[in-house]
Amino acid sequence: MSLDVIIFVISAIVAVFGATMMIAQRNAVASVLYLILSLVAQAVLYIQLNALFLAALLIIIYTGAILVLFLFVIMLLNLRGSEELVDKSSSLGRVTKYLVSFLLVLELVFVVRSSFFPSSVGGGVMTSVKSTGFGSVEGVATLLFTRYLYPFELTSILLLAAIVGAVVMAKRERNATAPAPREDNVTEEVKR
């Protein structure tokens, strides 16, 4: 086994393990930490696929921003693993959920296994990269600011809309009646 294969197998196993533990945990904070583990393993896979810039972005944006936001909200709401959050559906319903998901994975794997990769995709085998700048900041930026300039500018509008939407949604109404002390804490944190 070459080093490539060993790295792939280890990071794939860690990614799947982290994802599985994430949904198995009752404590939401532990779920976030397992998701971070899974995402770091996925970043290793990105690096193996020569997507160096995106691997760095995945770690910076996801673990640095999005998951910290999740942690903030979990701690604001002071959530503990309570019995109330356990799945209370019948055993038939639970089996159906697993079965449907398993069939979905089976279907996807079957499509991948049976699909015909034309020679332009290297017949399904990775060919060596053509240019040395593949996946670099320069390569991504060149595409982003030439061919995909319009979608890139639209992203800024999307982010602006998201910011405004988040502020409007998280803001408490002025005439809210009888605020509990805990609610006060929540709003104070959000306003900050």
Place this chain on the structure above:
Amino acid sequence: MIPISAYLIVAAVLFGIGTVGVLISRNMIVVFMCVELMLNAANLALIAFSRALNIMDGHVFVFLALAVAAAEAAVGLAIVLAVYRNRETVNIDRFDMMKW
């Protein structure tokens, strides 16, 4: 070299785990995290195809998907906060006020 189908299968398995999480989890925040995981599985498939085709357009798609994921997380968590203020819970079974 590792074939592209290996990466695609990893992406499919991660997507499936995300689906299971969305279906079985009662905690709304965990449901959100599972949606993020599913987005990431799709990103992995995009990058694998991009690498196999030797063109970098897939990287731009993933870049834009990351921006959308960030926006989605911000708005989603704001909704969670707003609903929590009304219901004092994040149990998704009790978020049925829009059910007709």
